[in-house]
Amino acid sequence: MHTLTVCDFEQHLNKAFQIRSIAPDLQLSLIEVTAIGQGAREGGAFSTLWQGPKEPVLEQAIHTIYQPDFGEQEVFLVPVAEKDAGIQYEAVFT
Structure with a gap:
């Protein structure tokens, strides 16, 4: 996880990811990647924004995400x- 960069996520914008840490798997779409300044990682800190369904709502926690590529x-x-389309989630990488 410490080697992930903005570029690693940008190439997967608008793609669906599976959340494998709950059963059954839940699908989230990566809808935004934003550089947010300096950080401990190469390339700086960044955040990712994900769109999911209204139900179930994921708890704030470490979740396993998967996308084939x-x-x-x-x-x-x-x-x-919470939007009309469902729940949005953020992950920040510093």
Whole structure:
């Protein structure tokens, strides 16, 4: 996880990822990637914004995400907004 960069996520914008840490798997779409300044990682800190369905709502926790071209990673997701389309989650990488 410490080697992931903005570029690693930008190439997967608007793609669906599976959340494998709950059963059954839940699908989230990566809808935004934003550079947010300096950080401990190469390339700086960044945030990712994900769109999911209204139900179920994921708890703020480390979740396993998977996408065939991206692979599998553990990411700390936080629910940040409820929209007409469902719940949005953010992950910040510093």
